[in-house]
Amino acid sequence: MKDDIIQLGLPSAQRLKDYRIWDSYFTPSHSRPGRDGSELIIADIERSLPAIEKGQFEKLCYFAHVGLGTTTDPDFEKLAQSTPEVILKPLQRWPNLLLGMIILNASKVEESLEALDRWLRDGPMLGVYFPGGGPGALPCSHRNFHRLVERIADLGGVIMQHTWFKTGGKQGAGESTPAELAQLAAHYPNQPFICAHAGGEWEQGNRAVAESPNILVETSGFDATAGFIDMAVRDLGAERVVFGSHLPSRSLGTELSKVIAADISERDKRMILGENYRQLLQPMLKSKAD
Amino acid sequence: MSSEDDFSRFSRRELLTASVGMASLAMISSARLQAMEDDSSEFPIIDTNVSLFRWPFRRLPLDTTAALQKKLQSLGIVQAWAGSFEGLFHRDLVGVNSRLIEECRQHKMFVPIGSVNPTLPGWEQDLQRCLAEESMLGIRLHPNYHGYTLDSPNFSRILKLATEAGRFVQLAVALEDTRTQPEQLQVPDVDLTPLPTIVKRIPQARVQLLNDRPRGSLINQLRAVPGIYFDTARVDGTDGIPNLVQSVEPGRVLFGTHSPFLIPEAALIRTHESGRFNPSALRSVLAENAERFREGNVT
Numbered sequence: 001m002k003d004d005i006i007q008l009g010l011p012s013a014q015r016l017k018d019y020r021i022w023d024s025y026f027t028p029s030h031s032r033p034g035r036d037g038s039e040l041i042i043a044d045i046e047r048s049l050p051a052i053e054k055g056q057f058e059k060l061c062y063f064a065h066v067g068l069g070t071t072t073d074p075d076f077e078k079l080a081q082s083t084p085e086v087i088l089k090p091l092q093r094w095p096n097l098l099l100g101m102i103i104l105n106a107s108k109v110e111e112s113l114e115a116l117d118r119w120l121r122d123g124p125m126l127g128v129y130f131p132g133g134g135p136g137a138l139p140c141s142h143r144n145f146h147r148l149v150e151r152i153a154d155l156g157g158v159i160m161q162h163t164w165f166k167t168g169g170k171q172g173a174g175e176s177t178p179a180e181l182a183q184l185a186a187h188y189p190n191q192p193f194i195c196a197h198a199g200g201e202w203e204q205g206n207r208a209v210a211e212s213p214n215i216l217v218e219t220s221g222f223d224a225t226a227g228f229i230d231m232a233v234r235d236l237g238a239e240r241v242v243f244g245s246h247l248p249s250r251s252l253g254t255e256l257s258k259v260i261a262a263d264i265s266e267r268d269k270r271m272i273l274g275e276n277y278r279q280l281l282q283p284m285l286k287s288k289a290d
Numbered sequence: 291m292s293s294e295d296d297f298s299r300f301s302r303r304e305l306l307t308a309s310v311g312m313a314s315l316a317m318i319s320s321a322r323l324q325a326m327e328d329d330s331s332e333f334p335i336i337d338t339n340v341s342l343f344r345w346p347f348r349r350l351p352l353d354t355t356a357a358l359q360k361k362l363q364s365l366g367i368v369q370a371w372a373g374s375f376e377g378l379f380h381r382d383l384v385g386v387n388s389r390l391i392e393e394c395r396q397h398k399m400f401v402p403i404g405s406v407n408p409t410l411p412g413w414e415q416d417l418q419r420c421l422a423e424e425s426m427l428g429i430r431l432h433p434n435y436h437g438y439t440l441d442s443p444n445f446s447r448i449l450k451l452a453t454e455a456g457r458f459v460q461l462a463v464a465l466e467d468t469r470t471q472p473e474q475l476q477v478p479d480v481d482l483t484p485l486p487t488i489v490k491r492i493p494q495a496r497v498q499l500l501n502d503r504p505r506g507s508l509i510n511q512l513r514a515v516p517g518i519y520f521d522t523a524r525v526d527g528t529d530g531i532p533n534l535v536q537s538v539e540p541g542r543v544l545f546g547t548h549s550p551f552l553i554p555e556a557a558l559i560r561t562h563e564s565g566r567f568n569p570s571a572l573r574s575v576l577a578e579n580a581e582r583f584r585e586g587n588v589t
Binding site for chain 2: 008009010047048050051054055164166167168200201203222223224225226227230247248249250251252253254256257258260261263
């Protein structure tokens, strides 16, 4: 009881450690890396560290802009192209804590293909993130995605696609829905896709991807609405759910509570909080180790 | 130990705890906070924002009162101020509030906060029943679901009457993210623009905003009016709650979870995950501010 009080809503520190939490959606300064290529990201990682420690996270994966025109900061874009090593600063500072993926620009297919070689084949990055907004964002139903997905599949990379089902319709032309992701994923049955935010409005999101076995849903990015994980495990299976924190703009409370408070087994919680994601990353982690 | 015993114990001890203000909000290390928490025997909590009965659009895991009570007590919550989801759409608010009162009688940790809808004929009688006959601590308003704005004369009238009776008003700014609402039943957040002016006109008024996500320039106007209070239910970001506490006068952020719609652990973890509250500041947010607000002993 005393331990429960100290943790105030969290399981014991030991239980959290036993979950071996790998966070698939860490968003330090998600849209603005900073003029030197990483200063705002590093500041937000430092801001997140108390929650990371409290949650006993083992690893967190963030998404790096790599000079493909995915930010609105021209100074950063120039720097990332001329001095790409600045992009690696967060990984170099926290080598045992951070994992990285790159943010692709589906509007620039050739440049994105080059970036895949540089950062996934020859570099430390493990996969890609397709954003739902910002410069260059396209819905994943766009034909440009096919060449990119084929190359990512060749490299064994993981694909995280931002998705929302918004009441009243899309807020931007670049936004994707879970239904659009299901259409894309149907062309590549052997390539896993992560449906970021489970569509936000998860009752529809879960349903839209239920018949797509190569799509997993990611848990962050919306209020801690009760019942989400219970429905996802019931309809998709725990093996198709991966945890994301969305720190620091969201919170440990909002995001971790979705999983730890769900009426599911401890085995399912371990899968969602880390095992499933580790399994997805395994091909890339193995290739980097080799 | 029963929930009543828990509450009695809390009432005694909370009055003994030190008053806490801005000075107590301090940057401290995780290790130090852990040590200080170890020194404290308990963190009894008041949840100022729960609702009983069924959410209209889906079943929720904790939507029976017994299940909600069990969960809240397991988290150290000893008292919960309860509105009714029935109050959103039902027009028979006498029935709504009667069922709420009866449910709270059977589950002692819940304190009934009645619904009043000033667009209905006879709303003054509903208010009278809540405040005079049933001696409720306050009432809960849903202007967006009931179809009026805060510059409606009846809103000022309710606030004036409640204040004259020494009671508070809870104003639910939102119940659900507008992006996830049913397509055919979209309800925008309450426009709070008129609120500072109205509250300033009614000395001693106490208005708690529920489920607000403070942002934009309006927040500065809300902060400037001492009678306006906040809850924690949808204040997100790893340091969102400490930032809100730091930005307003002491005592104006009250713990609330918006359960069972939201998972109650969410707001609770957010109060301490950044490590920026010392135990004294944490106690203020988790219980003492609510206690003072409830009694009208406010800044």
